[in-house]
Amino acid sequence: MDKGKMLPNFCANNNCKMYMDLKDIIRENALRYLPAKSLFRCTGVCREWELQISTPFFAHNQSNSFRSTSGFFYQTQAGVPSFMSLDPMAYGVPDPSLTFLPEPVDIRASCNGLLCCQGRTEYRAYYICNPVSKRWKELPKPDADHGPDPAVVLLFEPSLLNFIARYKLVCAFPSELGGYEFDIYSSENGSWRNPGEICFGDWKLLPKSGVHVNGTVYWLSSQGVIAFDLTSERSQLLSSAPGALGMMNGKLCAAYVRGQRLVVSLLSNTHSNTMRLHSDARTWVEIQSDVSLDATVAAESYSYTPYHFSGRYGHGPGGVVFIGDDTVLLRNGNKFYSYDMKKKVSNSLGEVNIDTDAGIVVYVNSLVEL
Incomplete structure (x- = not known):
């Protein structure tokens, strides 16, 4: 009982x-x-x-575990940094204007939670920061003049073995001999280095188009895609990309809107320009054209001509701004839409007063320590 x-x-x-x-x-x-x-x-x-x-x-474990696209940093027409969140309830930063930095800045690049910004005063110093923790580091002045709108790409891959972020900054800048040279900053060494490589050619590079994929940095240019291999420290000119550059399944891709379809191509052969005449080898291979966009989104973002060079980060009346694995950002003027490749759904991110000459950089809402 x-x-x-x-x-x-x-x-x-x-x-x-x-x-x-x-x-x-x-x-x-x-x-x-x-x-x-x-x-x-x-x-x-x-x-x-x-x-x-x-x-x-x-914070170290979170920076290694969370890698999802959270939103995009951009510059307003007043020149103030701002943040466009894919989900305002889940993703955000305490100070999107980055006023914690010692001077007004322009956003240049981003990678896995870290932002690269450039000051507007004195010698236009580079800053690497985490907008969540508001911690930042000023990089030493490079020996070369990178110009008023440098083509920089930030490389940072979180590692369980490194509690302090180790990153690189790669900059392509006009050479006095013609073409472009490359500067590389390493946080491990704390200094800049010029490998001496020059990519010759009478063309102009698109500063805000840089993408890093598997040890190679790519930029769009007026004559094609510029590729810089970080292992061999050699560059080459590839054929023009059919759209905005991005990464899908660990490979370089390009995407644009055709009618109500999102068209995605993968980089297939980097040596197709050296093949024999009438060869079947193609630099870009279309892998996806069956992604049907919502009629409103497609109408707003439609771009008949694949991504073309217009002297700035533009692609006709609208089109793909970013593609990375499952996330696509589409733009028409100041209206933005996101598309989830996995869920097959689109979402309006609203209308923002954006500087059309400024770049839009993807952001991961990470606690990474500097």
Whole structure:
């Protein structure tokens, strides 16, 4: 009889224990997969979660676990940095205008949670920062003059073995001998280096078009795609890309809008321009043209001619601005739309007062430590 009376209390205690175990499992194994903004909201759940999220070790784990596209940084027509979130409830930064930096800046590049900005005063210093933690570092002055609108690409791949971010900044700039030279900054060495490579040609490079894929940096130009291999430190000119450059499944891709279809091509052969006449080898191979866009989005973003060079980051009345794995950003004037390749759904991001000459850089809402 006594044992029967004690049974309900015994079950209640088990339920309490199970709840506590589940809470610990979420804290230890699930939190690190959330974006930074969501994590700051989670600090109000309990003191244990707040302490967990505030540790450097957790920030390190989160920067390695969370890699999703969260939104895009851009420059307003007033020249002020701003942030366009794919989901304002989940992704965001405390100071999108980046006023924590020592001077007004222009946004140049981004990679896995880090932003590269350039100051507007003195010698236009480069800054690497995390807009979530507001921590930043000023890079040393390069020996070469990179000009007023440098073509820079930021390279940063989070590693479980490195608690401090190790990154590179690659800049292509006009050479006095003609063509373009390349400067490389390494955070590990804390200095700039010029490998001596010059990509000769009578063409103009598109500064905001840079993409890094598998150890090679690519830019659009008036004559084709410029590729700079970071291992061999050699450059080459590829045939023109059929759209905006991006990365899909770990490979360089290009995308544009044709009618109501999103057309995606992959880089297939980097040596097709050296093949024999009438060869079947093609630099770009179309892999996807069956992605049907919403009629409104397609009408707004339609671009009959594939991505072409117009002297600035433009592609006709509208088209693809960014493509990266499952996320596509489309633009028509100041109207922006996102398209999820996995879910096959589009979303209006609204109308923003953007500087048409400024670049738009993708951003990952990370806690990465500088």
